[in-house]
Amino acid sequence: MGVQRGTLKYVGVAVIASAVLAPGQAAAYCLYPDYATALQSEFPSSRIPVYLSTAPDTTIEHTGASQSDAARILIEVIARHNETVVAPKLYFAGFDDSAGYTDPMDDDNLFYSWKKGVTVHSYECGLLEEVEKPQVPMKYLCDADVNTGIKACALQVENNSSETVGSVTLVPADCELVAGAPRVWSFDGSTTSDLGHTYLHELGHILGLRHTNRTTAECGTVSGNNPDGNTGVMRSTNGASLSRFRHWRRDDLDGIDHLWDSYYPSYELASWPDEGFPDLIPMSAASSLTGASVIRSGSLADAPPGAPQPLVTLDDRRRVVFATLADDDSVIEAPAVVEPGPLGKTVGNPEIALGDDGEGERVFVAWTANEQPDVDVMQTRWALRELGGGPWTITAGFDLKTSRVVAGFDPASNNWLLGTLSEAGEPRVSVIGYGGELLLESAELGGLTSYEIGNPVCRESPGCTMLLSTSELGGPSLARVDFAVFSDPPSVFVQSMVVFDEQDVYGRTSLASADPGSLHGLAGWQRFELGAAANDSPNPVIPPLFSAQNWPLGLGAYTDDQAMRSHRLALPLEVACGNGIVQAAEACDDGNLQPGDGCDDTCALEFVGGETGGTGDAGGDFDDDEACQCALERRDDGRGLGLVFVGMGVCGAAIYRRRRRRRRRELLHPGPAASAQPDQVGHGIGAREVSAGRWPVGLRPSE
Structure with missing residues (x-):
């Protein structure tokens, strides 16, 4: 060689060259x-x-x-x-x-x-x-x-x-x-x-x-x-x-x-519940955004009780796409492009937040766009619309030299938050009004240079929490910054910043909160629980996920089909028959490639003993409201007698849906023997306070 x-x-x-290329060149x-x-x-x-x-x-x-x-x-x-x-x-x-x-x-x-x-x-x-x-x-x-x-x-x-x-x-x-x-x-x-x-x-x-x-x-x-x-x-x-x-x-x-x-394999975004930390629900409980090829992990917004959970990702053309999920992981709103055209594409990861000012829930999506070969800046863009539907309102924001952006909503001030990194790696927050107007372009969360920045999670009383990773030899280590946001005048007050020196960070960080008293976080493929207090040490757990190190996990809070507040994970999974998750054009997937069990080796429904479909447990009774009947008829279509399946599509789909719901309930609420405890990887997490009580950018609010 x-x-x-x-x-x-x-x-x-x-x-830097002087010529400027047109978008899309x-x-x-x-x-x-x-x-x-x-x-x-x-x-x-x-x-x-x-x-x-x-x-x-x-x-x-x-x-x-x-x-x-x-x-x-x-x-x-x-x-x-x-x-x-x-x-x-x-x-x-x-x-x-x-x-x-x-x-x-x-x-x-x-x-x-x-x-x-x-x-x-x-x-x-x-x-x-x-x-x-x-x-x-x-x-x-x-x-x-x-x-x-x-x-x-x-x-x-x-x-x-x-x-x-x-x-x-x-x-x-x-x-x-x-x-x-x-x-x-x-x-x-x-x-x-x-x-x-x-x-x-x-x-x-x-x-x-x-x-x-x-x-x-x-x-x-x-x-x-x-x-x-x-x-x-x-x-x-x-x-x-x-x-x-x-x-x-x-x-x-x-x-x-x-x-x-x-x-390139074909990937679809799979999502599944994350309950009973540190236990991990098997990925066979996952649902896939079928028919939507993605090239990024998903960003999920924390959804209040009764609301669908919105998410964003990138399709295979680098376009920002938006979808919503129901409490049982089924799709309410299928993935759709947020902004058609070149400015709706990004090389980074789009982020999302959900907010409510008391008059209606809105969705906020942020990304960077318009990167050109001969300039070193990109443009921040954000889009707003009602959660229930309607057109997007797009705003062209400020220039940025990195594609790292995160999004959140502060209910205390009714403002959107856009987190970024400066060219030198300093974490910053922009404050954006509920209607999309830029109120404060850059508030420094100083005292630390960061390799990574995570989405902020905010509470009703003034206070938001954001995860960072340190940029220093001996790191990157997990860091937490707590801050408050004020509207009059627009300003950000840093309350505390703590570094957990022995907690490694490998990849994208994110936070979600289904319980006001605690936070759940991700650092790459690691899950952990974090207390509400600033100096509470993380409790990390590495989940036994296949392909988990290939993509960062997405995380968001929602209300499950048992009316319980919980968390949901998301991860791109390669489309493959036999992985136990129905993807793309598959009619079923029972986790194997064996024919004769209701789902054949191409993930197509097949007739077995009076039933079709299944998730690995062919046969069984059905609830009355889901009952259906598959029959064989002898018909002569001019080419001789043959056996014909009657009602196959309806019957197979009904059987499959019921089995999937039953299997999901078993996975979400197992008996004591079914619980699995992943190995703990935390060890003597040390914490050090970096800064507190500073007003980095913006005026101090009036007394």
């Missing part, structure tokens, strides 16, 4: 098609392992970060990749102490014993004095003797089993032998060598992305139309921005689509 390399170089500020990207092809051949499931080296001469500790710190940041970066990319999915496969440069059997093969997949590593500074050593030519050390300012490089090679190995090399910290100033790796913006951005950039090279600011002549035919003006993660020269380049931007995603879209 030929060796190709991608390098990452900073010069302090981003290079083609993107700019540049590709290594051979890199993607090699991985697709090696990993047909499109799930690729990523290791951290702990071998003495290549350990990641040469960057100055400990093994645990480097791993925590890498896992967060992988989660950030997975939440926005349909394929390939990455997963942290652990530490590898065998990924050394020296191999006694073959001095010409540095990667003889390396595992297939991707390995992130560094090297000893003194190794640069041994450039004549045949096992370590300078090109494997990022050409550090000639490229001033270089920080990392990536290449694909083969190991001794002819398996594909992706090598991501980070230059060692404080090494005067590296051309340019010695590197000091950080995660809090204190230096320009940001581990989060660098991990993501170099992983992009391994997946097949080249530097997007190469010329069209260099990129050839597999490029967008404007590679000279790109400001995405894969640009070779970017500033030390924390929030802008820690997640894929539009052109990066377009490049991944070009290389990997033939490997």
Whole structure:
């Protein structure tokens, strides 16, 4: 296999072109098609392992970060990749102490014993004095003797089993032998060598992305139309921005689509109840938004008693779509596009909130839009409508340099809240009136730089809670900020900020509250319970979900079909017959591919012993109001006598609906023996208060 390399170089500020493209114009990207092809051949499931080296001469500790710190940041970066990319999915496969440069059997093969997949590593500074050593030519050390300012490089090679190995090399910290100033790796913006951005950039090279600011002549035919003006993660020269380049931007995603879209599975958004924490209801109780292909996890609003639960996600064209669910997970309002046209698309995750000013419930949907290759800003947009239906009122908001937005409603002030991150990673809140007017553009929730921001949950008395994740070595850790919102004048008062140092955060965070005395939260695929008091420690539980690490979970509160307040989870699930969830065009799904049980191996209803359909328990009695009869008649249609099913569709559907409701009741309200206790992963959660009692932006309310 030929060796190709991608390098990452900073010069302090981003290079911005002057031309502005019209919305919807083609993107700019540049590709290594051979890199993607090699991985697709090696990993047909499109799930690729990523290791951290702990071998003495290549350990990641040469960057100055400990093994645990480097791993925590890498896992967060992988989660950030997975939440926005349909394929390939990455997963942290652990530490590898065998990924050394020296191999006694073959001095010409540095990667003889390396595992297939991707390995992130560094090297000893003194190794640069041994450039004549045949096992370590300078090109494997990022050409550090000639490229001033270089920080990392990536290449694909083969190991001794002819398996594909992706090598991501980070230059060692404080090494005067590296051309340019010695590197000091950080995660809090204190230096320009940001581990989060660098991990993501170099992983992009391994997946097949080249530097997007190469010329069209260099990129050839597999490029967008404007590679000279790109400001995405894969640009070779970017500033030390924390929030802008820690997640894929539009052109990066377009490049991944070009290389990997033939490997994209079809996903639908599944939702199911989350009751009896820490127990987890089996996913066989889930319902799918059938017929709606999605490429993002769902954002669910907390719904009051008696109200349907609204949600938003992205369809397979990156359009923001809205739907509502009933208490039994059935669909009330099918997924529909919020804003047609290019401004209704986003590369981020749309967010939603539900509010009531006493005169009617409204839905608030927020997203970022209009990202262009040659500018580094996006536009915030939000949409309002009555919960029961009607047209959307769209508002073009302010410019933002990151696609991270979250939404909430404050009943004490009757205002919508829009949470964002500044370019430096500082959490901020915008206050928007109930009618959609912008009252306060940016209130800083200062004292902490953040990697992630979660949706605010507010109470009737002044007070809102929001989750963050810290942006520092030793993190990202879970943080909680409590604040109050006032309307006259529009202002935000920070009440407290607490960091739970030992609670890791891997991916998107969110909060929901079915009980005024407690909060339920998510951090990536982790569930936890959080008390109402600011310093209450989280009680984390990792649920045993298949595909849970591929997407972040969505979370919202609602009233179930037993008139109990509860929580609902949402997760994109690959459309597949046999997973126990009816999806797409399936008429049934009994969790297996065995014919003869009422649901055949293609998830079509079949006649078995007088019944059709089923969820794995063919046969049984029916309630009178759901009774139906399937009959066989002998008919002569001119081609001879044959058996004909009469009323098959109606009968099968009725049987299936009844079985699904019965099965769901069993899952939601099991006997004592049916409960399962997932392993607890919390351990001595430590908390530290960051700030309290400050007025960061806006005037203090009148006494």
